[in-house]
Amino acid sequence: xxxxxxxxxxxxxxxxxxxxxxxxxxxxxxxxxxxxxxxxxxxxxxxxxxxxxxxxxxxxxxxxxxxxxxxxxxxxxxxxxxxxxxxxxxxxxxxxxxxxxxxxxxxxxxxxxxxxxxxxxxxxxxxxxxxxxxxxxxxxxxxxxxxxxxxxxxxxxxxxxxxxxxxxxxxxxxxxxxxxxxxxxxxxxxxxxxxxxxxxxxxxxxxxxxxxxxxxxxxxxxxx
Amino acid sequence: xxxxxxxxxxxxxxxxxxxxxxxxxxxxxxxxxxxxxxxxxxxxxxxxxxxxxxxxxxxxxxxxxxxxxxxxxxxxxxxxxxxxxxxxxxxxxxxxxxxxxxxxxxxxxxxxxxxxxxxxxxxxxxxxxxxxxxxxxxxxxxxxxxxxxxxxxxxxxxxxxxxxxxxxxxxxxxxxxxxxxxxxxxxxxxxxxxxxxxxxxxxxxxxxxxxxxxxxxxxxxxxx
Numbered sequence: 266x267x268x269x270x271x272x273x274x275x276x277x278x279x280x281x282x283x284x285x286x287x288x289x290x291x292x293x294x295x296x297x298x299x300x301x302x303x304x305x306x307x308x309x310x311x312x313x314x315x316x317x318x319x320x321x322x323x324x325x326x327x328x329x330x331x332x333x334x335x336x337x338x339x340x341x342x343x344x345x346x347x348x349x350x351x352x353x354x355x356x357x358x359x360x361x362x363x364x365x366x367x368x369x370x371x372x373x374x375x376x377x378x379x380x381x382x383x384x385x386x387x388x389x390x391x392x393x394x395x396x397x398x399x400x401x402x403x404x405x406x407x408x409x410x411x412x413x414x415x416x417x418x419x420x421x422x423x424x425x426x427x428x429x430x431x432x433x434x435x436x437x438x439x440x441x442x443x444x445x446x447x448x449x450x451x452x453x454x455x456x457x458x459x460x461x462x463x464x465x466x467x468x469x470x471x472x473x474x475x476x477x478x479x480x481x482x483x484x485x486x487x488x489x
Numbered sequence: 490x491x492x493x494x495x496x497x498x499x500x501x502x503x504x505x506x507x508x509x510x511x512x513x514x515x516x517x518x519x520x521x522x523x524x525x526x527x528x529x530x531x532x533x534x535x536x537x538x539x540x541x542x543x544x545x546x547x548x549x550x551x552x553x554x555x556x557x558x559x560x561x562x563x564x565x566x567x568x569x570x571x572x573x574x575x576x577x578x579x580x581x582x583x584x585x586x587x588x589x590x591x592x593x594x595x596x597x598x599x600x601x602x603x604x605x606x607x608x609x610x611x612x613x614x615x616x617x618x619x620x621x622x623x624x625x626x627x628x629x630x631x632x633x634x635x636x637x638x639x640x641x642x643x644x645x646x647x648x649x650x651x652x653x654x655x656x657x658x659x660x661x662x663x664x665x666x667x668x669x670x671x672x673x674x675x676x677x678x679x680x681x682x683x684x685x686x687x688x689x690x691x692x693x694x695x696x697x698x699x700x701x702x703x704x705x706x707x708x709x710x711x712x713x
Binding site: 328330335 | 554559566578
């Protein structure tokens with residue numbers, strides 16, 4: 266059987282590309298990582314994802330797959346070792362629901378929070394904390410990860426928040442995570458980000474902070 | 490083995506609930522349909538879907554599953570006859586991508602179109618036509634359905650547009666479908682809506698039109 270050619274078009278500061286890298290690494294799949302300049306997108310990106318023109322794109326033996334959660338399911342169905350989704354259909358549906366919930370509900374709040382007045386920011390941050398509290402309520406106290414004993418689909422779909430939320434707290438001056446208010450979720454973030462495969466694949470936090478701070482400052486300058 | 494208890498909380502005018510009914514009927518699953526009054530939501534709906542408070546909700550042996558595409562995948566994984574998603578992982582990813590694309594891109598345009606000025610309406614309708622043209626480009630000329638020889642996941646995810654678009658054209662006075670501009674998509678809409686299982690489960694078109702017209706008129710009155 267020919268060797269698989271696996272290429273990932275990503276951007277180092279994208280939580281969605283990061284999710285896919287985590288999935289590839291958890292499966293032990295060798296891949297070529299291609300960094301995209303999002304201010305000057307490559308022809309390859311525009312050709313493979315003309316609909317969204319966004320990273321991540323996984324290119325497997327020449328075939329492009331886009332949208333991070335769709336890619337992770339593709340990876341899970343193509344390489345069977347270290348299953349990411351649970352076996353049981355109800356648990357699979359639950360994992361898919363929560364991953365979608367984060368993308369539908371939490372991601373727009375981050376964007377809203379980054380472009381609001383002081384008063385609006387606090388209101389949106391309150392909504393965001395409610396969502397995090399809801400995510401906490403799905404943790405099973407008897408299992409370390411959403412996926413059970415090993416890290417799975419929902420873990421890698423949600424864990425980026427453990428990196429991005431503290432960063433947003435610094436940049437936008439809001440409170441999102443609170444150890445007293447959501448201790449279990451904070452413990453889970455620490456645990457999942459300590460898993461070696463994940464820990465080895467996290468962008469440098471100071472550079473990430475500088476990147477997003479710069480982005481935010483430039484955005485706010487356009488509104489001044 | 491105990492008989493499955495399958496209940497669907499729906500609303501007769503919801504395309505998302507309709508998708509799920511089509512999936513259940515294609516599989517030949519017996520279910521109890523529970524009509525929700527969306528202006529006075531039942532405790533059952535609020536209890537089963539406190540996150541979105543929306544239909545459809547599938548309740549299988551007491552366990553709730555929400556979000557139409559998540560439900561359809563659950564149905565496909567639980568009842569194996571008449572597979573809705575293709576077997577091949579790349580084709581599965583493609584089906585999931587396009588279903589998500591419709592929900593992410595087309596649905597917001599419908600909402601935008603319904604609350605715009607005349608000039609904006611035409612601009613948004615142009616965007617909507619582009620999306621429909623893109624959907625047309627995925628049709629395989631050698632196969633009658635997106636799913637191949639038989640109707641599948643992507644067909645039931647997209648087919649509601651064949652009912653809702655002509656209705657919107659009448660209510661909002663825009664042009665969405667055009668037989669000359671997208672003849673293949675128009676033929677596909679006709680074919681899929683002629684499949685007996687689908688045809689038997691379509692809300693009465695005159696009542697649907699009256700319902701949405703009334704909704705639209707009342708909405709516009711608040712803006713006058």
